[in-house]
Amino acid sequence: MEDSPEESRGWGAQAWAQLSAVRQRSPLIQCITNFVSMDLMANTLLSAGASPAMVHSLHEIPDFTPNVQALCVNVGTLTDDWLPAMKSAAELAVRLGKPWVLDPVAAGASGFRLRACLELVGLRPSVIRGNGSEIIALSKASVGPTKGVDSSHESTDAVEAAKSLAQASGSIIAVSGAVDIVTDGERVVGAQNGVAMMQRITATGCSVTALVAAFVAIDPLHAFEATASALSIFGIAGEIGMDMAKGPASLRMHLLDSLYGLDQATVLRRVNIINLP
């Protein structure tokens, strides 16, 4: 731990204030996401106090998107019939000044997917959260050897790619890994919460992206800080869950229960966010 106690207390107090606001205001988060993640993503948002709505029909966006507090777009099981709704919802969110968050799942796994992700990046998401391989693929705009949806890069390998992408896109970039990295192109912080076994549960990455959307929804002018808080809070829920877990499936359950039950003292004590050079 290289951060001073003061700094950590600052982040902890901020994360607690943001989580409390999510619980009080219960922001409505529209999720256009992949089929694998829908259950865990909705339950993550509910456990955090937010209100999820999986609405992806192009015909509903003009009526529905104006009522939401944030939008989460995830390309995990992308087909071309879903892309117009993703773009339409993102464009409307931007026009209405609502934050939206992009999860570029497996961005480098095919030309089709990479092009779709780059089009979405061009629609100015507030935040882009991916793993190291995804952020590097977006930054280089290249298709590469792939481990599917899993990363073949450490998040720390992706710091420069993340900074470039942040500068080029104007988005906050978050890179998940052993340390979660968040950058706005200048500032870089590392959120050092979470446990390795979370990678053995499908859709944890997708779900933390939705949690980022909920945190940014209640504090859109501080998207950088809200992103770091959401990553740390989700990681803490995993840490506490891990104390009770006997494997990935019980960790999944205890993580959600812990997210629901997180109290102020625990958040203040455990948030571990540090400045990185």
Place this chain on the structure above:
Amino acid sequence: MEDSPEESRGWGAQAWAQLSAVRQRSPLIQCITNFVSMDLMANTLLSAGASPAMVHSLHEIPDFTPNVQALCVNVGTLTDDWLPAMKSAAELAVRLGKPWVLDPVAAGASGFRLRACLELVGLRPSVIRGNGSEIIALSKASVGPTKGVDSSHESTDAVEAAKSLAQASGSIIAVSGAVDIVTDGERVVGAQNGVAMMQRITATGCSVTALVAAFVAIDPLHAFEATASALSIFGIAGEIGMDMAKGPASLRMHLLDSLYGLDQATVLRRVNIINLP
């Protein structure tokens, strides 16, 4: 509790008889439902002893729907390519004298969704189950301010809307909430089982609608009573689950385990259904 012991014993005995019949006959329930709910809905039906089948291709309905005991249609993640199969299956179910149940998720959230729901209501579902906001939207046939899929109305605020809708549609109407309301347009009962935390688990509403379909499947001539029983039984499973739960995710697990294990004494003791004015 305003009901007499006799009345409660009557409902309890009836609910137990219906649950026992579901377990013995294992009715095949075709579910055309949203992506978020499929896992929990299928597991709810299996835990209750029924046999779920998520079959939504228009091409299969002529072969498949004649073999089912009931149909459950849920518009949660509606797109226009799914609507023809929903309508075709509902029409065939009605023609064959099979019960079908409608879950008008977020009916008032967009014009597209409201029109689709009203078309489905016109196909004479045996039962419509929604939350207060959904039933009010259907009854008024209006799009309104929305909390997405969550209700901004108490179920008890929706009693008059439910009675009107029952009279207009010929369907049994169920309204979920702190008290679950069931009406056929004249009679009104309140099923007072369940716990508040069930609203923090995605797809519990969708799943209880499927359970209603299973109960109505085995007792189609008493759809009013079967609907109240199913709501009460699901609520009891939640109550028992809550005794063991530490949060929404463990409640989800214990609810299903409890539904699977419910015994006669527990059902008779806990069913809490009362007549309402």
Place this chain on the structure above:
Amino acid sequence: MEDSPEESRGWGAQAWAQLSAVRQRSPLIQCITNFVSMDLMANTLLSAGASPAMVHSLHEIPDFTPNVQALCVNVGTLTDDWLPAMKSAAELAVRLGKPWVLDPVAAGASGFRLRACLELVGLRPSVIRGNGSEIIALSKASVGPTKGVDSSHESTDAVEAAKSLAQASGSIIAVSGAVDIVTDGERVVGAQNGVAMMQRITATGCSVTALVAAFVAIDPLHAFEATASALSIFGIAGEIGMDMAKGPASLRMHLLDSLYGLDQATVLRRVNIINLP
């Protein structure tokens, strides 16, 4: 138990070697599967040490499928827009010498579904895994009375159908049931692990098919043995899970935890695979 201790030890050692290889090499398994099963299938593969990727867009197959170690195709929620991608991925897998596994869910439930399954069988899957009713439907190429996705036949009733189908298709055939049957058209073995309550959890059948894909991925020249091992390993995880379970939902959790934690001594002691006449 009719097998000799030596024989059982042989199967146990082989199953352990294959599970260990899955954990070490973490094969990338492309799953084109139904909506109900995606969560449990992905989590099953992750708990076993494999890397799942739910990728089903026709546009991605040329870029993506060459990078995977095996393909799993499951027709559970089939519509005609999904079939071209299933066929294209299967054809490419065969052309590249990669194993692929077919799960013909509810094959006999409609003419549409049966034709689709027979077309897929014609693309020479390495393994076909179904329940008794599905394998009989494929073998007879006939639509019949259906219990939806559940079997109305015991696996042992389907042995002759399985042998015929293996001979006609060139695929290994696995039939799930109280005893899981595996045949290459000549040899027949029975994998006698697992517990009955697994049938009360949706998508366990789909998920063991994906596990078969992972095992065949690391030992494609021994697809017969790898299939039997995967069935046995999944069954053992269920047996251990059952010791802790209070119902189907907790069994689901404990099964995945147990799969993740399985050790050599347990596998050697519990694998129960016998030769059948």
